[in-house]
Amino acid sequence: MSNRVKMRLLPQDERNKNFEEVACGYTETEALAEANRCLNCVNMPCVSGCPVNIMIPHFITKIKARDFEGAYEIIKESNNFPAICGRVCPQESQCEAKCIRGIKQEPVAIGRLERFVADHHQRTNEIKEFKKNGIKVAVIGSGPSGLSCAGELAKAGFEVDIYEALHKPGGVLVYGIPEFRLPKKIVEDEIEDLKQLGVRIMTNMVVGRVSTINELRDQGYKAIYIATGAGLPKFMNIPNENLNGVYTANEYLTRVNLMKAYEDDASTPIYHGKEVVVVGGGNVAMDAARCALRMKANSVTVVYRRSSNELPARAEEVEHAKEEGIKFAFLSNPIAIIGNNDHQVKGIKCIKMKLSSPDESGRQRPVEILDSEFVINCDMVIMAIGTTPNPLMKMTITELEFNKWGGMIIDENGMTNMLGVYAGGDAVTGAATVIKAMQAGKIAANSIIASFT
Ligand code: FAD
Ligand code: SF4
Numbered sequence: 001m002s003n004r005v006k007m008r009l010l011p012q013d014e015r016n017k018n019f020e021e022v023a024c025g026y027t028e029t030e031a032l033a034e035a036n037r038c039l040n041c042v043n044m045p046c047v048s049g050c051p052v053n054i055m056i057p058h059f060i061t062k063i064k065a066r067d068f069e070g071a072y073e074i075i076k077e078s079n080n081f082p083a084i085c086g087r088v089c090p091q092e093s094q095c096e097a098k099c100i101r102g103i104k105q106e107p108v109a110i111g112r113l114e115r116f117v118a119d120h121h122q123r124t125n126e127i128k129e130f131k132k133n134g135i136k137v138a139v140i141g142s143g144p145s146g147l148s149c150a151g152e153l154a155k156a157g158f159e160v161d162i163y164e165a166l167h168k169p170g171g172v173l174v175y176g177i178p179e180f181r182l183p184k185k186i187v188e189d190e191i192e193d194l195k196q197l198g199v200r201i202m203t204n205m206v207v208g209r210v211s212t213i214n215e216l217r218d219q220g221y222k223a224i225y226i227a228t229g230a231g232l233p234k235f236m237n238i239p240n241e242n243l244n245g246v247y248t249a250n251e252y253l254t255r256v257n258l259m260k261a262y263e264d265d266a267s268t269p270i271y272h273g274k275e276v277v278v279v280g281g282g283n284v285a286m287d288a289a290r291c292a293l294r295m296k297a298n299s300v301t302v303v304y305r306r307s308s309n310e311l312p313a314r315a316e317e318v319e320h321a322k323e324e325g326i327k328f329a330f331l332s333n334p335i336a337i338i339g340n341n342d343h344q345v346k347g348i349k350c351i352k353m354k355l356s357s358p359d360e361s362g363r364q365r366p367v368e369i370l371d372s373e374f375v376i377n378c379d380m381v382i383m384a385i386g387t388t389p390n391p392l393m394k395m396t397i398t399e400l401e402f403n404k405w406g407g408m409i410i411d412e413n414g415m416t417n418m419l420g421v422y423a424g425g426d427a428v429t430g431a432a433t434v435i436k437a438m439q440a441g442k443i444a445a446n447s448i449i450a451s452f453t
Contacts, residue, residue, distance in 0.1 A: 004106040005034040009320070016293050016324040019179040019262055023087070023316075028066075031116040035063040038108045041100050046110060049098035051439040054078045056095060056110055063113060071117045079114075080151040081144065081190045081438065084173060086115025087182050089435050090314050123189060128196055133157040135452055138221040140207045143171020144434045145425025146227035147194055148441030154197035156449045161221075163205040168258065171229055173434070175258040176250075178287050180294070181317070184257075208396035213421060223420045223448045226408065227441060230387045230426035236279070240337035241383070245271060245345035249280070249288040249384035256291045273380025276300045277348050279334055280384030281310070282431075286317040288382045289326045300326050301376060305333040305353050305366040329376065331355070333366065337381055347377045389427045405430055414444030422448065 008024040009015070015022050026034065038060040046056045054075055062071035075082045091111035099107030135158050139146045142164040150160045168174050170187045195201065207216070207228075216224055233248035235241050252270075255261045259268035276292040278285050281304035289300045302321070304311065307330050311318055322328075331353045338347040352372035355364035389406045401409045401417045407430055408416055408423040415422050424440025426432055 002105070004037065004109045005030045005112075007109075007112055012323045012325075015180065016290070019294055021183050022180050022320055025119055026112055026116040028120075031063055031113060032066070034109050034113055035060050037101055038064075039100055045098040045100060046095040046108075049095040050078075051094065051435045052078045052442060054095075054114070059117065060108070060110075060113060063117065068117055068120045069122075072121045075114060075117060079438070080148055080194065082114050083118035083186045084144070084182065084190055085435055085438075086111050086113075086118055087186070088177060088314075090433060092315050094435070123193070128198075130155055130198065131157050132159065132198075133452070135159065135223075136161070136219075136221045137223045137225065137448060138163060138216045138219075139225045139227065141165075141171060141227035141229055141425070141427070142169035142191075142201055142203075143227060143229050143425060143437060144173060145229075145427075145437035145441040146171070146225065147191065148438035149225045149227065149422075149424070149445045150199045150441075151194050151197060152442050152445030153448060154194070154199045156445070158448070160199045162199060162201045163207050163211075163216075164201060164203045165206040165228075166258070167203050169201045169203060171227075175254045176284070176287065178253070178257050178291055180290070181287065206392070208392040213397050213418075217420075223422065223451070225414075225441070225444050225448070226393060226416070226421065226423040226427060227425045227437070228390045228393055228427045230389045230429075230431045232388045232390055232406075233383065234386045234388060235383060236334060236385060238334055238336050240339050240345075243337055243339040243345050244343050245273065245380045246337060247271075247380070247382045249278070249284045249382050250387065252288055252382050253284070253291065256295065262291075262295060270295070271380060272296055273378070274298050275378040276380045276382065277334075277376055277378045278302045278382045278384055279348075280304065280386070281306065282312045282384065282386075283314060283317060284387075284431075285382075285384035286313045286321050286326075288384050290317075290321055290324060292380070292382065293324060293326065297380075301329055301378070302326060303329045303332050303334060303348070303350060303376070305331065306363065307331055307355065310355075310363055331366065332374075333368070334381075335373065338375065345379055345381055347375045348381055349373060349375050387426075387431050389430065393427070413447035413450075414440060415447060420451075 040057045059071040059074040096107040139162045173187045233250045255268045261270040276297045278289040332350045336349040340346045352369040353366040356367045359365040422444040425437035
């Protein structure tokens, strides 16, 4: 059988001017054709590649039989947010990397099939009743990790309250990942499903400021799950990072995505760079670059210190970015930002790099090439070189243990050194992936459930 069924995309010269979703999803015919490429392998290697162990061949078999609702039920047993994961999971390095079909041809497009099933599902407003056990649990942070933990607990009968610092729930799913990759309506719908399980979400609640962990305990919460993410941006510590026109990707994406700065009547100010440089090579860098293009930049260049082979961003996003006209300066590292007399960015000075022996991450270490400096003229620089866990928990809960990168230390059950206080997601691992954050939420939820049975 031939290669995988391609996903239709919005035309390149149209999509880089608006925030509409780029990937259009499979039609029924396309989904059936792709599902029929699955060999229904007995040992199911793809399942072991999925961090939440979705029974992949089982749901694909249901698609083949046109039982799309049955497929949805199977996915939902392991994953509360299939419409999100079908869109943003790095399947190429997870389930699809293990697919037997992939040995000789392209692997089965598992993520696209997951998205098809989730999009096909008809939502109802039916409130799902679970037998309540009367035990209250507080979840701090409403990103994928907190939401996943809350969903599992609610299904087991716990009374779950989520405390979220921002005015909208969803974490990076709403403030980081842009509309053209993950429409916010999808996130809202999946969160609505969670509310139907009985989960309550309190927004504008910065735990550590409005209440402490001990105060939450005093309110009757028998367990607490901390999923506050990794929202503290890193800087390069090069000259002039404080010039006007230098943004962190966090701030830029929050203004564009959460505050909808692309709408004419948006209440948030944003600088519209014409010649934009984005520093970094991950998903965040790709998102920032593609947003800048849609915010009417004339040119956007991604500066990355390694080569294209080491780019950590999802392969599909890199491909889409290139198609849209994003330029790349590989093996290049910024050494200073250059400003004009008005303290506004007018360029970025970089140096050429070459790859040397592998570093502790196993990737080849980039080293500078002597006398190879060059300048890229630009009026805006977006730093997307990584983030570390939000420091507020560390500042306000002195009993909690943290590692040297600011991540909370947990045991194999997801519990911190404080009895009954669990943690997971980016707040523990540093910036990772949606599905890993969800997996951590599930592990903690199962531990909490076990501790009360
Ligand atoms: P978050 O999603 O960060 O959620 C944490 C939540 O806690 C936030 O809502 C925050 O406001 C809240 N919070 C923080 N402090 C407090 C407090 N004191 N009190 C109350 N609430 C608090 N991963 C992928 O798998 N695929 C992708 O394509 C992808 N693209 C990405 C693009 C961008 C721009 C970014 C930034 C990340 C991307 N990631 C991607 C990574 C992924 O989104 C994260 O790994 C994941 O969201 C982590 O989930 P989390 O729940 O641990 O934290
Ligand atoms: Fe189907 Fe690939 Fe999983 Fe085999 S490994 S069951 S072909 S998805």
